[in-house]
Amino acid sequence: MNFTSTEENYIKQIYHLQQEKERVNTNSLAAEMKTRPASVTDMLKKLKNKKLLQYERYRGFKLTEPGKKIALGIVRKHRLWEFFLANKLGFEWDKVHVIAEELEHVSSDELISRLDLFLGNPSFDPHGDPIPDRNGKIPQVKQLNLLSLPLSQQATVSSVTNQTGEMLDMLKHYGIGLGTVLRIIKRFDFDGSLEIRVAKQPPCIITEQVAKNVFVHYAKNTT
Amino acid sequence: MNFTSTEENYIKQIYHLQQEKERVNTNSLAAEMKTRPASVTDMLKKLKNKKLLQYERYRGFKLTEPGKKIALGIVRKHRLWEFFLANKLGFEWDKVHVIAEELEHVSSDELISRLDLFLGNPSFDPHGDPIPDRNGKIPQVKQLNLLSLPLSQQATVSSVTNQTGEMLDMLKHYGIGLGTVLRIIKRFDFDGSLEIRVAKQPPCIITEQVAKNVFVHYAKNTT
DNA sequence: AATTAAATTTAGACAAATCTAAAAATAAAT
DNA sequence: ATTTATTTTTAGATTTGTCTAAATTTAATT
Numbered sequence: 001m002n003f004t005s006t007e008e009n010y011i012k013q014i015y016h017l018q019q020e021k022e023r024v025n026t027n028s029l030a031a032e033m034k035t036r037p038a039s040v041t042d043m044l045k046k047l048k049n050k051k052l053l054q055y056e057r058y059r060g061f062k063l064t065e066p067g068k069k070i071a072l073g074i075v076r077k078h079r080l081w082e083f084f085l086a087n088k089l090g091f092e093w094d095k096v097h098v099i100a101e102e103l104e105h106v107s108s109d110e111l112i113s114r115l116d117l118f119l120g121n122p123s124f125d126p127h128g129d130p131i132p133d134r135n136g137k138i139p140q141v142k143q144l145n146l147l148s149l150p151l152s153q154q155a156t157v158s159s160v161t162n163q164t165g166e167m168l169d170m171l172k173h174y175g176i177g178l179g180t181v182l183r184i185i186k187r188f189d190f191d192g193s194l195e196i197r198v199a200k201q202p203p204c205i206i207t208e209q210v211a212k213n214v215f216v217h218y219a220k221n222t223t
Numbered sequence: 224m225n226f227t228s229t230e231e232n233y234i235k236q237i238y239h240l241q242q243e244k245e246r247v248n249t250n251s252l253a254a255e256m257k258t259r260p261a262s263v264t265d266m267l268k269k270l271k272n273k274k275l276l277q278y279e280r281y282r283g284f285k286l287t288e289p290g291k292k293i294a295l296g297i298v299r300k301h302r303l304w305e306f307f308l309a310n311k312l313g314f315e316w317d318k319v320h321v322i323a324e325e326l327e328h329v330s331s332d333e334l335i336s337r338l339d340l341f342l343g344n345p346s347f348d349p350h351g352d353p354i355p356d357r358n359g360k361i362p363q364v365k366q367l368n369l370l371s372l373p374l375s376q377q378a379t380v381s382s383v384t385n386q387t388g389e390m391l392d393m394l395k396h397y398g399i400g401l402g403t404v405l406r407i408i409k410r411f412d413f414d415g416s417l418e419i420r421v422a423k424q425p426p427c428i429i430t431e432q433v434a435k436n437v438f439v440h441y442a443k444n445t446t
Numbered sequence: 447a448a449t450t451a452a453a454t455t456t457a458g459a460c461a462a463a464t465c466t467a468a469a470a471a472t473a474a475a476t
Numbered sequence: 477a478t479t480t481a482t483t484t485t486t487a488g489a490t491t492t493g494t495c496t497a498a499a500t501t502t503a504a505t506t
Contacts (some may be wrong), residue, residue, distance in 0.1 A: 006493065026454055039494055041455055046492095058454060058501055089337040099331045104326045115313040229463065249484055263463055264485055271461090281471055281484060 001050070005105040008074050008211035009033065010043050010105075011052060014063055015071035023060040043088040072136035078104040079125035079132075080115055086126035086152060087119070093126040093152050093183065124218035126182070128154040146184075146194070146214040154183045174204055176214070228328040231297050232256065234275060235288055235327075236426075248285040253294050257297075281417045297357035300346035301327040302336055302407035309349040309375065310342070316349040316375050316406065347441035351377040351404075352393040369417070378439035385436040395429055399437070433444070 003011070013032050017024045026044070029035045035156060042178035044061060047053040059061045081103040113134065115120075123132055123139040126138040130139045139157075149155055157180045160171065171177065185203050186195040192208030226234070236255050240247045249267070253260045254369040258333060267284060268400030270276040273292035306328040308319040336357065339345075347353055361446045364381075372378055380403045383394065394400065398421045408426050409418040 004492080027452090035493090036495065037454065038456085038496080042493075072417055073393065085334070089334070090331075095333075099329070099334055102329045102331075103326075106322070108322045108325075108331075110314075110318075111308070111312070111322055114314065118312050227462080250482090258463090259465065260484065261486085263465080265463075 003070070007043070007047065008070075010040075010047065010073045011063070011071050012066060013023070013095055014053070014061070015075065018062055023062050023065075024058050024168055042055055069136055070130045074104055074139075074162075075111055076132040076134070076136075077106075080112060080119065080122070082125045082127070083119055083122045083131070084115060086123075087150070093154060096126060100173065108143055115191060124153070128156065128218040138199070141217040142219050143215050147208065148209040149184055149216060151187065153218070154169070154178055154181060155218050156181050157214060158217045159215045160213055167210070167213060169209065171214075173199065174206065181217070225330070226293070227237075230270065231264070231328055233263075233270065233291075234286070234290060234294050235297045235301075237284070238284075238298065241285055245387055246285050248283050256446060261286060292359055295355045296363075297327055299355040299357075299359075300335055303335060303342065303345070305348045305350070306342055306354070308346045310345075310373075317376060319349060332372065347376070348370060351379065351441040353441070364440040366438050366440050369439055370415075370431065372407055372439060374407050374410065376441070377404060378441050379404050380439045381440045383436055384438070385396070390433070390436060397421065397426055397429065405407040405439075426429065 009032065010029075013029060016031065017028060026037045026040050030040045033040065044053060047067070048055045048061075048071075050153070052070065053061050054062055054064055055061035066217050081100040082096040085091040085099055091099075100161045116134070122131055122141065130141075132138050145160055146154050146155075153165050157176060157178055160167065161179070177184065180198055182196050182198045184194050184196050192211075193205055194208075194211050195203050197203045212218055229358070233252075233256065236252060237247055237353045240251060240255065249260050249263050256263065267276060267278050270290070271278045275287055275293065276284050277287055278284035286419050298364045299424045304323040305319040308314040308322055309316055314322075339369075345354055346365065353364075355361050367378075367383055369378075374413050380399060380401055382401070383390065400403065403421055405421045407417050407419050411417070415434075416428055417431075418428050418436050
């Protein structure tokens with residue numbers, strides 16, 4: 001079956017809200033979609049008719065299994081395009097979302113499977129969110145050394161190996177701790193040092209010796 | 224100003240029809256758009272209101288200068304995406320058009336200028352049609368040797384240097400002459416021979432010695 | 447338990463893009 | 477120069493997604 005861009009946007013947004021709350025309600029979806037509750041109700045009926053939604057009036061709603069499959073397909077497209085925009089076209093990580101919102105609705109399946117291959121079957125988008133595979137399976141978090149983190153790929157600090165006081169003191173000075181979200185802005189091959197950016201703080205430089213001891217993972221929410 | 228996908232499709236199609244006939248008429252546009260003449264009339268009024276069209280009822284119509292600028296922008300996007308699909312994702316040249324029809328409506332200007340750069344500012348799409356630059360200027364035809372023709376890039380035979388009888392006889396046997404449209408299917412590095420395809424004929428092999436004498440250009444219509 | 451507040455749905459209207467069927471203008475043919 | 481045929485436009489209806497305003501259901505409070 002085929003869906004309009006609007007239907008796809010609703011499905012995707014319901015999926016995202018479901019991640020936080022088992023059952024979704026009309027008002028919160030309306031807020032996310034920047035539309036009115038009455039409009040949401042209209043769409044809910046349509047999606048229910050198409051068997052994508054479990055929905056009884058006044059009772060909240062959630063995606064059916066087929067609905068979830070479709071949501072994951074859209075999320076997959078969105079994140080693959082984000083990866084393309086950041087890693088191939090050189091967009092800043094915070095500019096890719098808006099453009100991917102349009103690209104995700106291009107309908108060719110072969111386009112997506114070829115794009116996936118072209119990008120090297122990436123598992124995480126530039127925001128650190130996992131990219132579902134063609135079957136809708138979401139990759140688990142994967143730890144890697146800060147030195148191996150691709151440029152401008154956001155990641156979360158998950159462990160620090162050298163636990164000496166000097167090291168922790170230094171990291172604390174930079175605002176880096178477990179759970180800190182950061183990304184690499186520039187890699188200096190001369191001495192292996194990294195210019196990194198923690199949250200919205202000004203960028204700072206850390207040496208290769210420090211980076212060597214910091215491990216990160218891509219996904220955002222889990223520590 | 225901003226346009227819907229539908230408006231953009233009309234504008235683009237009017238532009239293409241104008242290439243053949245100075246002034247376009249309702250029925251032929253309806254045929255191209257696979258819609259009814261009545262629907263075309265409605266859209267013509269809308270485009271006239273937006274100053275993109277010179278149009279008086281029953282009198283035919285053509286794009287204004289601003290309208291033409293917009294058409295060229297859409298054509299540019301379409302052909303850049305076609306180039307991307309064929310040369311980066313490995314699509315066959317005859318599969319790219321349908322997908323580019325969707326991609327061309329993605330609205331970000333920065334996306335297009337970065338894509339253009341990423342692709343190396345190409346001048347011709349995989350069908351041999353010229354890609355307008357950011358100012359709407361259309362590149363002139365460019366001759367090149369058949370040996371330098373990129374794989375699966377369609378081109379038109381524009382001249383043959385060695386005009387001996389044997390050569391012309393051979394080319395005639397293969398169905399190759401001035402104005403013949405062809406493309407390279409495979410390049411054999413072992414002996415430099417080429418597997419080429421002329422129109423819809425079965426593929427054939429020509430030697431490096433022959434190819435060396437054949438010059439082609441990308442654009443389709445001009446000899 | 448009755449009242450007030452909040453969330454949700456219905457009813458009816460609107461804009462965009464399409465359609466059919468009928469009317470009007472232009473072009474072609476006798 | 478009429479008539480006939482073709483092209484184009486109008487008029488009115490339909491679909492999709494949206495809206496406002498009013499009605500209904502559920503939740504919260506006294």
